[in-house]
Amino acid sequence: DGGITQSPKYLFRKEGQNVTLSCEQNLNHDAMYWYRQDPGQGLRLIYYSQIVNDFQKGDIAEGYSVSREKKESFPLTVTSAQKNPTAFYLCASSIARRKDRYGYTFGSGTRLTVV
């Protein structure tokens, strides 16, 4: 079955360290996205990529970096510059020109905690 996989499910990081969250999809989707969920703030877009080797900043890109070297993979690095990194991170992918039930698929998320 096709799907989108995020790993790890739980991640702990010491202050000052960079950490990379993995996101892999085998849906042959062109676009991939990273969202962050905080209580009371919904889902906020961090970065997105519509094609390989290209990506754009979302609404809250500061302190994050991404790469899109392969269609299937869109890893997110949370750098030490991110002032409040503790959150639930969601990766999603979508097929071009489809926004309905067949368009957007989410992973199951990674909860990052800074200790």
Next chain:
Amino acid sequence: DQQVKQNSPSLSVQEGRISILNCDYTNSMFDYFLWYKKYPAEGPTFLISISSIKDKNEDGRFTVFLNKSAKHLSLHIVPSQPGDSAVYFCAASVQGAQKLVFGQGTRLTINP
């Protein structure tokens, strides 16, 4: 600037009654709207959507209403069931754009 707003953080409804979740938006360029359901520690799953050329869309117990003049949409769930207890997100997109803009979410609790 919050372009999609869900002003009720939580809603509690008795089992079997109707649940009504509301969503307001400010960007008149939005032309497609979606509702997602999310359980704790899981990713959101698609529930129902509506295009701006329609004012109503039904799928089983779920109906979405769109009022473009008021820039308001609502999700009706009837009858409400315990399994409906989750966080519901409203999302919108601009024509030609693939990315979605989400609201803050409303936590729905169905009481037996």
